[in-house]
Amino acid sequence: MNLRKKLILPSLAFVLASNLYANKLYTVETTSLEDAISKISKKAEIPYLVDTTILKGKKAKKIKDIQGLENALKAILEGTELEAIIENNMIMIKEKKEIRQETIALNDVTVTSEKLERNLQDTTTSLSVINSKVLKDMHINNLKDTFSFMGNVNTSDWLDSGFVIRGINSEGVGGPSGTPLGTLYIDGVAQTQGGTRRGPTGMWDVEMVEVAKGPQSTLRGKSSLAGAISINTKDPSFEEEAAIRLGMGNSEYKEAALMVNVPINENIAFRVAGEYNHSEGQINYPTYKDLPRYDERNDDDYWQGRAKLLYANDDLKAVLTHIRSYNSPSYDDVMYGSGFGYDLSDKKWTASWLDWIEARSTKTNQTSLDTSYFLKDNLELKLFLSHVDTEVEKKSINLARNQIDTQKELVQELSARYTDDNFEGIIGLHLSQAEDSSLRDNKSELNTSSIFGESEWQFIDDFKLITGFRYEIDNKKYTSNDENYDEDFNIFLPKIGIKYQIEDKQNIGFVVQKGYRPGGVDFDDSNNESYKYDEENAINYELSYRSLWNEDTLRFNANMFYMKWKEQQVSYQQDFFDPYSDRTVNAGESHLLGGELELAYEVNPSFNIFSSIGIVKTEFDDFKLNIGSEVINFAGKSFPQSPEINASLGARYNHPSGFYLGGNLNYNSGVYSRNILEGSESYRDEKLSSFAVVNLQTGYRFKNYSINFWVDNLFDKEYITYRDGNPYANSPQMYATMGKERRFGINIEARF
Template structure:
């Protein structure tokens, strides 16, 4: 039985189950030849990466696949956990809205989300493009497989994807009655329940209902509220109705509802670094002025004193209709979808127990409709093709607010020229000594965004000679974006008349950016089948990511008299990507080794940047001149016997700013009086600061040069019943990476490795196992950030500590 469950993956650790699709949707996939023993060999993973069903090893794309059963046994039930098994995948999330999926270091800017930009990595569920990346923080519900495609995919997918795509496929309704239940429990009061049921309603109608619910106590204790933060509370529901209208036409109607209400996500004291701000305005002096200190100076004590409410509630749902019509030589597919997203956050944006910023949140609501139509040739012909058209309409409405508290005046304003070490103000009339100046200062932001996108795309696969394929692709795309940003600022008494200190802290702003453009892009792949199990390919892609608009506030102009309107839009990214790959299998497909080398250059790279101005506490968008990501990847899996399997995957990624001469400066070169002349030394208080910094040649944030995943499983049969006792291990390592848009000595996250173990008993459709994640209780940060205003405070979001538990599952 285990031999049937093992399928070698090109780039994943895991066993993947065969894909079952309606007959009219399937291009027949190759089947394994039997071994001399009569058992099936490995190697028959089938995927739909190219919008047709194919063996993964035959697809000339760098991609990884992980099956639903492997997701369940390894606990990789979110994208955040999935990245631990995929070295080229990066996922960052300071909360669900501020999440990013990157591949090879590219995709979305590192930092807080700005509504006006596109994702560089497409996120798809059952063929539907998801416009809000917050959906990726939910637990997977009844997933059949996850495909991770690396590199531009604009000629195959509805929405242009310059860095890759994450393609999630759920299990379809079955005409054979079936049910499955899974229960897990662990420390931190972790409880997770998953269930699904499927079967026929009539001879042509089948239904599938699925659910997943997760709760867990938080891992970080807040002494102020006497509660644990980073709590999990997730619920997901999905229903699917499959109608086989005729032998050549089927329709699948799907609906889902998902809600999260976690007390997350928190960042708190990690360390302090000296900026160029005056000494009496650095964090140490400010804390002394309030006789304040955090409850612990060790962030891995996992204790904080945040004094504002913390929550990251989000609700996501929608409906879709997928139709597949086999017209003989081709299959016509239609994917229609409507989706919504409702985000209701609460944050402590000063990251301390002081009432500096008592409210900072951006509740937001999105609605989207999308329509994709594709025509894909059936069978395996000398000339195969996929052509399609895609329409996407998105609206977002955001109601932002920021309120300063009674500690804001002293914390944010200049107290005057006081002696070093003094905690008071130079004069009793200084605004910094008057809490009423900023207490209650409120910015109420009304933000709207309208995004329309239309594209036609296509890709050919011409077998020019035996085993030699030429595969050109083309995409024509139109994007139109418009938005408005209105910020009304009132004092604590309700007045809109502001003094200079108040307007420098929260500046009234009103602007209405617009962007529209046509783009033509394409790719060409040359591939050659050296034999049945050795395939090579070379690809060149010329792609783009649509231009964007800034919808999180703009920085002040050089004179400080108003906002800099030249920053309200950002130019499109222009991408040139080159890739060489080799896919191989050996020993009757019991061993797989795949190699890929890549070189990607991005001109006008869209970066989220921060500066010392409080008026743009969330950062804003800018174009870096040029970015380059290059490296190589290898993926290997082995099955020397039916008792043992193991895998090793790795990636080397050299991702740098090739040209970024006007970048925002890191904290050690910020906070002082700005000069166009010679700035003072970095990390010395009271020095002159440069207007901008040249960070050309420095590392992109969020990407490790080296990353690996590795593991395996060993089993022993038990008696004559067909049962097995097994042990498994999954580990990963990533080297140090920068956690600031401009690399800073204060925000490097050191490399770390994580180890996960499991051991259990399984027989037929029953499985019982214990598990330990982060078994050696590794202390590591997921993110480090700087406190706005160049105080020198560095705050962090730690990764999960060691967790353990038990899982039991049964299929019927």
């Protein structure tokens, strides 16, 4: 055969085959992605090749009379982040490359907060999601940075506290009290109180951050009445890759990060990532600079190391993860007023009670094994094991006090997930043991056993019934000053709702579910006595709306909610001058009313805008406190740290040359300071001022590396998140926590 025939005959075969593929009509009724690919392959009479692990948890789009093989494959793979390539008479299904058109795939967001992998548009839970692309584009370095893009999600008012969802602090209304109201999960591992405040919360090599708002009690249990946050880091992949980032900025800012991913063989891959950040704080300590823990109070130091090992075959996927971190953030507390002789803008702290001025740091170690066994395409068994160990050094700045708190938790969870065309559900067993001890001879234990389940069933066309439950037993033990406490709390937590598919890209849902937090016992140091407080519960009513418009370039999602809260646990300080006089009581009743709006719009391939708005009205309905000699009625007041409005608006422009420019504005309305529950009369009826902060990013992207410039708080807006005053001083003596001042810097990132 001559060369001409060698070229012509294969070309003719290819053309004939292409015409054959193009002329056939394809109909697929199943939502099982593997079955859909198989049916199309059989009709086209060509084989397909795919690593079946990338199909797990993904669904096919039903299609009818789609002409052409390529069109049919494209249609069923829509929203899966997979692509089909036809080469050498073979269909190959692959994951899309991460480096692609610089736009956000609005219909392509898969979330895991509901423990069933779902497209964001199929959820009824109010979710704010930040994916890896946004993390990189918007210079998001830590978890708190993500909150400026989310409605009804805020940082707390000071360093040693949690986060705020829908006006509820994750550690309790007032000061820390009992079991958390919201939990942070990192790769599925629930963080301790210390880990939530100062754990491995850096954003390097993170796949996605999800914030679920409102009670998540059927799936998460006791510590999720306000909501839950999930940080999912990137798993190992079967491609060699590496990345490095180096940066610097004002206030002695330095950053360095590294990632290496290595496939060991066809079933095993290994990924390691690490990051380091350092900067100087913004507060002036004129009398502290020679003290032994001055650097720990003034400087912001953080590092994290993470290693992940993946094993995967057709039936099994297992990821072993170990994370170690150190976090010692700088304090932002100031003193001001004529009684001290300086202004708020001086940013000074000169307190002389050095034995009580802390410079805390936290070390965290966590290990987890996440195993999934696929019995068949629609049935998955999952075993999750984890252990987290947090050590919090509560050392005073002069080392007169050297307290170390340890917090540990061991978790075992076994679950089964089933999915078919009309039903998806999960059922599971959960066991956990948590321990918290300190050098004050106090020790608490919380042992939890629960069974849970949740499902969605399409019982007629376009309607789905949502059901869920959790039966939980919480055993609390507390030892202090030779006193012992041991009590069980049993609770049944139901969930029921309905979802209606208005049309292909629009749905509406309504869900009612119960939230819960167990009671407990604590020790009142100021009165030298132990005391009990009761469990609390809430009923949440929530309406959801999901929609995609304009050929999936415009996403508009919304939630509205009303929550009634009974026996609410509130922590307050009995004596302004005694930080150990805090006590937890049960408020009579309170309620929340509000909603969230999320908008994202791809104006064109180079320009997109996004917005998130949160509105919430929190209110005590029945709550009186004895503070000092006063009886104070808080009925009608909103919770501390609860802005009625917070909103974010941002945009991003990418020029084909590689230049980009982006930024966002974050606004928070005024709130009551937590001092209204701290024994002080100062500013009890006056809210803190509202504030708005602008952040900016620009730079240039090349094929494998980028140069990035960033500014946080562009206009150097001065604002405070906490305020109190000495009610007994002859002239004003004020205490406050400052918001972060303007920071700017540059970094270079390379990927291989």
